[in-house]
Structures are given as structure tokens and as C-alpha cells.
Amino acid sequence: MRVPFLVLVYAASILAVLLFGTFGTYYFSHNNGFNTKTSLLSSLYFTVVTLSTVGYGDIVPVSSAAKVFVIILIIVGLSIFLTAVTLLSSEIMNSRIKKLSGEISYLESKLSKADVILIGTDFTNIALAEILKKEGKKYLLITSDKSKADKLNKQGLKTFVADETSKSDLSKFNFKNSKLAVVDFKEGSKIIYTVLIIKSISPKLKIIVIAPDTEVEAHLINLGMNIEVINPAALTAIQIGKYL
Numbered sequence: 001m002r003v004p005f006l007v008l009v010y011a012a013s014i015l016a017v018l019l020f021g022t023f024g025t026y027y028f029s030h031n032n033g034f035n036t037k038t039s040l041l042s043s044l045y046f047t048v049v050t051l052s053t054v055g056y057g058d059i060v061p062v063s064s065a066a067k068v069f070v071i072i073l074i075i076v077g078l079s080i081f082l083t084a085v086t087l088l089s090s091e092i093m094n095s096r097i098k099k100l101s102g103e104i105s106y107l108e109s110k111l112s113k114a115d116v117i118l119i120g121t122d123f124t125n126i127a128l129a130e131i132l133k134k135e136g137k138k139y140l141l142i143t144s145d146k147s148k149a150d151k152l153n154k155q156g157l158k159t160f161v162a163d164e165t166s167k168s169d170l171s172k173f174n175f176k177n178s179k180l181a182v183v184d185f186k187e188g189s190k191i192i193y194t195v196l197i198i199k200s201i202s203p204k205l206k207i208i209v210i211a212p213d214t215e216v217e218a219h220l221i222n223l224g225m226n227i228e229v230i231n232p233a234a235l236t237a238i239q240i241g242k243y244l
Helices: 005-029 042-051 064-112 124-133 148-155 190-200 215-222 232-241
Strands: 116-119 139-145 159-161 180-184 208-209 228-230
Touching: 005 042, 005 064, 042 064, 042 215, 124 139, 124 180, 139 148, 148 159, 180 190, 190 208, 190 215, 215 228, 215 232
Parallel strands: 116 139, 116 180, 139 159, 180 208, 208 228
Antiparallel strands: none
């Protein structure tokens, strides 16, 4: 990571102030300028305490020259410290803002390229995600379960956390640029509500609903919203029936 030139300048300035204060204190304390003779460590301690404006009073300048030295140290040191802290804080904030902007841009670009949006992470949608991933198709999974999203992302399945029954949350995903939405929940009421939201966001989008039972299937068909309903249980029964 490239370090800005001004950061290096102020870091060097802070170091220079600490050295000036440490060696100055050490010199004056050994020439009767302070109430006690100090070691280099004690001189550094006095410099830091003085610049932090704490002032414990255990080391005190007593001669005129030492007092002038401390005044210069405070004026110059505080100016450099305050400017440096402001600069470093702004650099950190700018770095975080840039990182966040980058993450948002990355997310938006990924969402805009999703051909298939899988809403809900029941068995069918997870199986579909695995197939789409293998085929190199552009897709994304949406779930309100963060722990499940983390687990799926670790498995390499592109999963985002959002409330599937919130229009404001779903509106963040670019349904208008997608070709298909597949809704897959166990809860019938949640399925119906989610379908209504998607239709309000993108009325022309093709929607396939995985119905958990015949009752939900009937309700969805009665909505008359031009959606395709698939009942895996019924299909499985028909398939098994061929062997009877």
C-alpha cells in the first residue's frame, strides 16, 4: 500500500519533536534546569506527558532557560501533533470510504449481471445454485438467514443476506435485468408475499415458484399472476407412479 507523502512528513515531524523534547529535557535536567536529573526514559516520559497536556508535576522546569525550552516544546509539539492526528484520521477515514465504495460498486456490478435470482434457500434453490455455478451461469441466492448465507458462501455459492419479504431489501437487487426468479420457501404465506413483491418491482419478470404442498400450489395458481408453479412432491409421486 502506498503511503501518502504528507503522512511520512508528519510521522517524521512527530519523531523529531519527541527527540527534541527527550534530549532537551535530559540536557537541561543535568544542568540544573529541572527539579531532578532525568534519564532518557524519564525525559521521554516528561515529553509525552507535557505534549498530552496531562502534567503530573513530578518533573518540573525551574530555570528560565528550561522554562523557555518547555514553552517552545509545547507550542511546536502540540501544533505538529494536532495537525498530524487530523491528517492521519482523515487518511484512515478516506481509506475506509474508498474500501466501502469499492465493495458497494462490486456488489452492484455483480447484482446487475445476475440472469437468475434464487430467493429462499430450500433444497431446490440450493441444488439450482450448484448447477448454475458448474455451468458458469450468472446467478445469486438471497436469504434472510445470515448463518446460512455464510455457510453457502463458504461452499462457493454466491449468497446475499436480505429480508425476502421486504420490498426495500429486494429492490436493491436488479430484477429488471434478470431473466428469471425462483422462489423456494417452506412457508406458504411467505412465498405468496414474496411473489407479490417481485411482481410489483418487475411485473414482466418470469417467476417460478417451488410449492411445498398442493394447498400452496392451488393458492398460487388462483392468484392469476402469470407465474409457473412447480410442486416437487407431486412430480416425484408421478415419477414413482410410472413404476407401479
